[in-house]
Amino acid sequence: MQSWHLFFGATRRPPAILWLVGIAVAVITLIPAIYTIIRALEAVGTTTLPPPKMLIALVINTVILASGTAFLSGIIGISQAFLVERTTLAGRAIWRIVVALPLAIPPYVLGLCVLALFRPRGIIEKWLFTTFALPYGTLPFSGIFGVLGSMVVLALCISPYVYLPVAAVLRQGSNHFNEMAQLSGATWYHRLRHITLPTIAPAAGGGMLLCMLYALADFGVPALLRLPTFSTAIYGQFTGQINRAGAAFLSIPLIFVTLGLIILEERLAGRGSVQINRSWRPYLRHPLQAWQWVAQCGLGMVTLSALVLPIGTLVFWALRPMSLSEQSSSLPWSALLQTGLGNMFFVALIASITTILAIPPALLLRRGGIIGGILARCSQVGYALPGVVVALSVVLVVNRGLSWIAGGVLPLVLAYIIRFLPQAVQSLDVAFNQIAPAIEEAGRSLGRSALSVIQRLVLPLAAPGLQAGWALLFLSMIKELPATLLLRPAGFDTLAVRIWMPASDGHFAAAAPPALLLVAVALAPLTLILHTYHRTPTQHTEEAPWNPS
Amino acid sequence: MSFTKTRWTGLGLATWLLVVLLTGCGTTANPTTNITPAAATSNDTLVVYSGRSEALLNPVIAAFEKANPTIKVQLKAGKNNELAAAILEEQANPQADVFITTDMLTTINLATQQALMPYQIPGTDAIPSEYKAADATWTSVTARARVIMYNRDLVQADEVPTTIQGLTDPKWKGKIAAANSSNGSFQAQVAVMKQLLGDTQTTAWLAGLIANEAQFFGSHSDVRKAIGSGEFALGLVNHYYYELQAREDSDNNVGVVYPDQGVNEMGVVINTTAVGIINNAPHPKAAELFSAFLFLPTTQALFAELNYEYPLIPGVATVPGLTPLENLKKAQIDMLALAENVPDAVKMMQSAGIP
Numbered sequence: 001m002q003s004w005h006l007f008f009g010a011t012r013r014p015p016a017i018l019w020l021v022g023i024a025v026a027v028i029t030l031i032p033a034i035y036t037i038i039r040a041l042e043a044v045g046t047t048t049l050p051p052p053k054m055l056i057a058l059v060i061n062t063v064i065l066a067s068g069t070a071f072l073s074g075i076i077g078i079s080q081a082f083l084v085e086r087t088t089l090a091g092r093a094i095w096r097i098v099v100a101l102p103l104a105i106p107p108y109v110l111g112l113c114v115l116a117l118f119r120p121r122g123i124i125e126k127w128l129f130t131t132f133a134l135p136y137g138t139l140p141f142s143g144i145f146g147v148l149g150s151m152v153v154l155a156l157c158i159s160p161y162v163y164l165p166v167a168a169v170l171r172q173g174s175n176h177f178n179e180m181a182q183l184s185g186a187t188w189y190h191r192l193r194h195i196t197l198p199t200i201a202p203a204a205g206g207g208m209l210l211c212m213l214y215a216l217a218d219f220g221v222p223a224l225l226r227l228p229t230f231s232t233a234i235y236g237q238f239t240g241q242i243n244r245a246g247a248a249f250l251s252i253p254l255i256f257v258t259l260g261l262i263i264l265e266e267r268l269a270g271r272g273s274v275q276i277n278r279s280w281r282p283y284l285r286h287p288l289q290a291w292q293w294v295a296q297c298g299l300g301m302v303t304l305s306a307l308v309l310p311i312g313t314l315v316f317w318a319l320r321p322m323s324l325s326e327q328s329s330s331l332p333w334s335a336l337l338q339t340g341l342g343n344m345f346f347v348a349l350i351a352s353i354t355t356i357l358a359i360p361p362a363l364l365l366r367r368g369g370i371i372g373g374i375l376a377r378c379s380q381v382g383y384a385l386p387g388v389v390v391a392l393s394v395v396l397v398v399n400r401g402l403s404w405i406a407g408g409v410l411p412l413v414l415a416y417i418i419r420f421l422p423q424a425v426q427s428l429d430v431a432f433n434q435i436a437p438a439i440e441e442a443g444r445s446l447g448r449s450a451l452s453v454i455q456r457l458v459l460p461l462a463a464p465g466l467q468a469g470w471a472l473l474f475l476s477m478i479k480e481l482p483a484t485l486l487l488r489p490a491g492f493d494t495l496a497v498r499i500w501m502p503a504s505d506g507h508f509a510a511a512a513p514p515a516l517l518l519v520a521v522a523l524a525p526l527t528l529i530l531h532t533y534h535r536t537p538t539q540h541t542e543e544a545p546w547n548p549s
Numbered sequence: 550m551s552f553t554k555t556r557w558t559g560l561g562l563a564t565w566l567l568v569v570l571l572t573g574c575g576t577t578a579n580p581t582t583n584i585t586p587a588a589a590t591s592n593d594t595l596v597v598y599s600g601r602s603e604a605l606l607n608p609v610i611a612a613f614e615k616a617n618p619t620i621k622v623q624l625k626a627g628k629n630n631e632l633a634a635a636i637l638e639e640q641a642n643p644q645a646d647v648f649i650t651t652d653m654l655t656t657i658n659l660a661t662q663q664a665l666m667p668y669q670i671p672g673t674d675a676i677p678s679e680y681k682a683a684d685a686t687w688t689s690v691t692a693r694a695r696v697i698m699y700n701r702d703l704v705q706a707d708e709v710p711t712t713i714q715g716l717t718d719p720k721w722k723g724k725i726a727a728a729n730s731s732n733g734s735f736q737a738q739v740a741v742m743k744q745l746l747g748d749t750q751t752t753a754w755l756a757g758l759i760a761n762e763a764q765f766f767g768s769h770s771d772v773r774k775a776i777g778s779g780e781f782a783l784g785l786v787n788h789y790y791y792e793l794q795a796r797e798d799s800d801n802n803v804g805v806v807y808p809d810q811g812v813n814e815m816g817v818v819i820n821t822t823a824v825g826i827i828n829n830a831p832h833p834k835a836a837e838l839f840s841a842f843l844f845l846p847t848t849q850a851l852f853a854e855l856n857y858e859y860p861l862i863p864g865v866a867t868v869p870g871l872t873p874l875e876n877l878k879k880a881q882i883d884m885l886a887l888a889e890n891v892p893d894a895v896k897m898m899q900s901a902g903i904p
Contacts, residue, residue: 050899051899051900053900053902054899054900054904119775121775121778121779121780122778136779223767224767226764226765226766228729232767235631235731236729236730236731237731238628238631238633238634242634242637242655242658242659244634244637244638247634321798328605328855329602329604388634391631391635392635392638395635395638395639396638398642399639399640399642399644400642403642406639406642406644407596482631485627485628485631486627486628486631486632486635488625489623489625490596490597490598490624490625490645491623491625501603501604501626504602504768504770505602505604505770506770506771506773506774
């Protein structure tokens with residue numbers, strides 16, 4: 001199989017135009033990494049870095065947070081996918097959609113809500129005190145702080161990054177391998193070990209990698225939940241001393257860790273892919289029987305904490321009468337709607353541009369040999385860099401080399417493209433990887449040029465994946481805060497900025513309306529993602545599924 | 550066969566969506582964003598970067614635009630020091646005209662890196678010399694005091710420490726809230742202590758906070774809420790956070806102590822918000838007008854009223870109940886030396902174990 005693939009792989013060689021665009025994209029996306037290295041060199045020999053004792057604590061916190069978030073997201077996402085796609089879960093048509101919805105909740109918003117409810121002397125402890133006279137400090141509410149709380153909040157919001165691709169694979173995976181194994185007398189363990197796990201490994205690995213990188217770069221949640229990490233330390237470097245060199249120096253490990261993780265993920269997941277062919281048959285669902293209620297409770301718990309809790313808290317805040325100082329920092333709904341609408345169109349446009357720009361690197365990743373692979377990976381280096389570092393690198397480049405675009409909205413566009421291109425490349429790679437090489441090779445052998453094959457076969461076949469990738473970009477971009485805050489032209493507004501402004505002063509009642517609007521706006525592209533991920537090949541099979549029993 | 554058709558439909562849909570979005574954006578995004586290149590470069594525009602929150606500046610800007618109808622102010626509010634970092638990165642091609650900070654040390658830092666332009670703002674002669682640059686690159690707009698805020702349900706007024714150093718008394722173990730080592734006001738306070746009390750006493754004080762298991766927060770808004778709710782009994786904040794908490798609808802039973810007022814004590818630490826005009830600013834004339842506007846008695850009164858701060862122009866009243874600045878014993882410090890002290894102060898904080 002592998003050698004066959006390699007042998008015919010030559011006919012999938014990408015055309016020159018892909019190389020040109022791919023190189024251009026790689027150069028653009030390397031801007032933050034180059035900036036970081038230049039600025040970090042200034043830090044050598046200066047004494048402004050945090051002391052070693054603190055650095056070690058930062059490393060430990062960051063490693064635990066990132067791997068813990070990925071692990072927890074993996075457990076949540078994989079079990080959700082398995083329950084929804086492979087068991088007789090009651091109400092699975094609804095669960096299938098509901099478990100993906102937390103993607104619409106920005107983690108910092110969930111963090112704010114968790115903090116308000118669960119902090120010591122927060123809403124819940126106060127209520128217990130006034131209603132049941134439960135003395136303060138009886139229950140360990142301070143447990144929400146630190147690495148555990150941050151991990152849970154992040155994983156609840158981003159576990160759909162694991163759920164969506166794994167569910168898609170489980171849904172599209174054909175039962176015929178399983179049937180063959182069953183006929184050969186393989187036990188359930190063997191089938192799990194040798195069929196199911198290898199099938200979902202690339203999707204799960206890719207999703208967990210995204211979660212890990214997200215946790216590495218995230219500032220909002222650990223800052224709220226009082227966990228010092230590399231990201232919070234990098235932000236800390238700016239305060240007081242405006243230490244750009246120190247911030248860059250601390251960013252360097254993040255670049256290498258990102259690079260290492262991307263390579264590791266590719267090694268672990270291998271080139272596994274799910275290619276749909278004619279012998280596709282749907283899986284039989286495992287009967288849940290007595291476990292039904294356990295599964296329902298588990299899914300219900302996650303949904304309650306990731307969806308009901310934040311939306312409920314936001315509605316509660318939005319309905320609460322505002323204090324005088326809160327009124328000063330709130331916008332009327334009409335202004336918010338206008339901001340939301342403008343924000344939506346802006347983000348939709350940039351997501352489209354980013355998706356198009358991600359096509360060449362995503363194609364080169366597996367079709368461009370070693371050099372193509374390096375180019376594609378270059379465009380992923382900056383993924384775990386905190387938004388403020390990306391933003392400052394754009395500020396520098398724009399005002400040194402591209403001063404004609406400074407002052408407008410273009411620097412922000414550039415930063416969005418740089419920040420989220422890695423994510424687009426990742427999802428496009430999955431989409432392109434599902435196309436059987438034989439289809440492309442057939443196209444070439446019929447005399448079509450490489451470019452024409454891409455235009456007329458690869459892109460149309462990958463269209464659902466492109467849509468899903470676009471929608472994921474839309475979601476990430478509409479939630480983006482740190483780069484937006486710094487790069488937006490004066491007077492330019494987004495919903496995330498509208499949330500941050502009052503929330504940073506502790507005016508939650510004023511922050512709730514824009515947060516609710518953001519959630520509403522994010523739900524629209526989610527339907528597009530769900531539509532794509534939930535396609536099955538069933539619609540077109542004429543023959544009835546073969547039932548082995 | 551139908552399979553391919555579905556995929557084609559998908560692509561068609563995506564293309565259609567793209568077209569709709571592209572055209573939609575052209576017509577919709579511009580009016581909401583209010584940004585056109587012409588407006589950004591014309592002479593009647595003013596770009597203000599501000600570390601102070603938008604809510605506190607909008608009334609001032611509205612008043613300014615009313616007084617100067619030809620000038621349109623574009624405000625970019627954000628995090629104080631990130632905006633300062635952006636100003637430094639923009640030095641080759643400055644984008645901002647005026648920078649308003651929440652922390653005098655940030656402006657000093659920018660001034661030493663040649664990012665600010667000297668301008669003797671009319672009407673600021675009466676401002677004490679320690680609150681403005683000798684070369685007129687920056688001028689303080691309002692003052693704030695570092696105070697001890699406490700929860701009246703948990704602490705009796707006569708129990709509250711009257712000095713900052715009183716916070717290291719073991720009886721406050723687990724009861725203290727403060728900002729963390731990346732907070733500008735806290736950094737400035739430690740730098741002042743380092744200058745006035747010396748390294749040994751400052752290090753001992755920081756170690757005392759750690760020994761007392763003080764909790765360090767990302768922002769002072771968190772600190773005031775934690776004290777207001779009773780999660781912590783007392784803590785260190787700027788005075789207006791006390792004023793803000795005391796005016797909340799709930800969790801408002803809080804008190805305040807202006808520390809270190811005794812004969813041999815160092816005096817309360819004062820920090821200021823400040824303004825500076827960016828070197829090579831694109832609209833220097835408007836920047837000068839705006840800077841001067843900040844020191845009009847009416848504008849200063851707005852700051853006093855909106856954020857309970859101390860106006861720096863004589864004759865402007867503070868909010869009722871605020872201890873007048875002139876009645877306070879203030880820590881006497883050399884500002885420039887203080888700015889140089891900050892990196893060391895931060896290092897001391899972090900070495901002591903403050904996150």
